[in-house]
Amino acid sequence: MIEENIQLGTNVSGAKIPQGPFLIRSPRLSRYNQQVWMSLRVLIENKEKEAFNKNFTVLLSVRGLSAVSKAEPVGKLWHNRTRNIECSEAQCKDLIALHLGYLSYNMYLVNISLAGLKHIHESYKIKDILFIWSSINPAFTQLEVVFRFFFLLLSFLVFLVFGSQIKKYPLRDWSMEQRWICLLLLLLALYNNPLFPLTFTSLTLLSGILDAIFQSTFLFSLLLFWLCAIHGLRQTHRNLKFYLPKLVLVFTMWLAALTMEVTQEVNQVRDPTYSYQINSSHYTRFQTLFILLLFIYVLYAIFLVVKAFTELRSMQFIQTRLRFITGFIVIIVTLSTGIVYTKFGTGILEDNFISRMYTSQNSIIQFVASYAVLNLYVYMMAYMYSPCGQAIPSNNIMMGESDEEVLYGDSEARKPLNSAIEDEDSD
Structure with missing residues (x-):
């Protein structure tokens, strides 16, 4: 456009x-x-x-x-x-x-x-x-404002409906996915950016930086959720050791990406002739770091998926949950990769975090698709993990941190599904 x-x-x-x-x-x-x-x-x-x-x-x-x-x-x-x-x-x-x-x-x-x-x-x-x-094109900008506002309202509506259904149950009975969905719905509202119209009124540097922070925070929180969801199905004792390596990996990716974006935002205001290829000696370092961390993330995710399918193949209920999660991840990653490739071409890792002319959407369909995919994914997850309307709150039937307590008894409720030796290497 x-x-x-x-x-x-x-x-x-x-x-x-x-x-x-x-x-x-x-x-x-x-x-x-x-x-x-x-x-x-x-x-x-x-x-x-x-x-x-x-x-x-x-x-x-x-x-x-x-x-x-x-x-x-x-x-x-x-x-x-x-x-x-x-x-x-x-x-x-x-x-x-x-x-x-x-x-x-x-x-x-x-x-x-x-x-x-x-x-x-x-x-x-x-x-x-x-x-x-x-x-x-100004017409495209007006359309962008309308669609962002639409998804923003829809995100709040889905959050209210999901929250009203799940609040009937104690927090300890919420499944790991349900807890994450509550957080992702809130971050999704920020991803759609309720402050976006300020970009056309105040024209301050802060509005552009906030938009970059909101969108990157949601995207990398989604990456963290995928790691925790896949690994959490076979590791029920989720302490600091469980979360720390995942958090460090994703946080470092988020920091590298955000640094490149904020650096570009600041420099383009300070100097309209600024070019990241020529004038930023640090950009290549952050770019290399991000690509390396992304490669590590992909390998780690594949490792967790393979190990989960191997160890949980005899547990039908948890195997179903694993298939559902990984299936949706594959679909979303495939769709997002296709949209991003058509938008950025082969220079995605080079130019995704900078303001360049060819990083703007080429069509209305491309723009709507890029926002709709992630919004609809979270909405679908909220629908699938909403508690059944006929469930009785007093019964501990919701699958959460106590999933294995319901399926296998109290004695094994807080122990990893894999052996003690394998648990040392699961992180």
């Missing part, structure tokens, strides 16, 4: 191809455009059809035009950046010259000069330079 406005460098009054300077005025914007990019596309006559890769310097200043047409600087007065141009035959890759994550003005004025393109011009002849303004 990106709309573009293209301006030709040859049409800019007083500009010299290829160095400039070019005085470029943005199209009229509103806060519902959310953010804006200005990209450069160099058109060349490459008769020899050579591929080349060269560096050049971008010198630019950005000013916002206020209601009284007074130009006010955005960030530093001048920004000097070294960029790389890659060309194959007559095609050159687009370069993002600037990115504004918060639109404080309805129009921007950019003064840009390109130093170092003269040598390319002498060899290949630069015909023109396209300045491409890209922003999010």
Whole structure:
């Protein structure tokens, strides 16, 4: 849902191809455009059809035009950046010259000069330079607000219904899944972000950071829930030893992802020409850490699933619970991976946590699917784990921490289902 406005460098009054300077005025914007990019596309006559890769310097200043047409600087007065141009035959890759994550003005004025393109011009002849303004369609933003609000109300409604049914029973009789669902429903409301409309009113950095915190917290809580749910079926003595390694792993993943996102949010406000690839030496470290932790998480999850199916194959009731949980996880992971791949392409691990133009949704269906999958998953889990309406609260028939007490008697209620030796290695 990106709309573009293209301006030709040859049409800019007083500009010299290829160095400039070019005085470029943005199209009229509103806060519902959310953010804006200005990209450069160099058109060349490459008769020899050579591929080349060269560096050049971008010198630019950005000013916002206020209601009284007074130009006010955005960030530093001048920004000097070294960029790389890659060309194959007559095609050159687009370069993002600037990115504004918060639109404080309805129009921007950019003064840009390109130093170092003269040598390319002498060899290949630069015909023109396209300045491409890209922003999010306001109609899409309005749709995003409506759908977020819809899922927010639905999340609160599901939480109230689920809570009213389960509160009839003592907390000790709640199953592990039921306790997690209560927490996930609350975090799901934050994932849908009740403060999202503030992004278009206050335009503060805090609103963007809060949105990143809310969404990442829910996503990584869901990852933690999956580990605990799979392992908890065969490990009924769930103490600190049970939770600590899982919490450390997921918390470190959450911290690495959130650090990359917040760093980008802060830098894009401080400097509209900021590029994480060039200007952030720490980004690659956090990226590598996150990929490593994600790989460890996948291996650990597979290990827990295989061991659970192996040890619980003779316990029909718990085996059914295990199949239900793992089946839903496989479905959700498959759907989410497909949606994320179509949204981010092969650069998901590289660009998922940064503000880049191609990380925006390409269609309404893609946006709705990305939000609906996780919302509907939690709603379905809440429905499946809601206590039966005909159940008698005074009877201890709900499956919780005391699952094995009901099935196998008091003496084994708090012991792991696996042997004592295997229990030492279960974490």
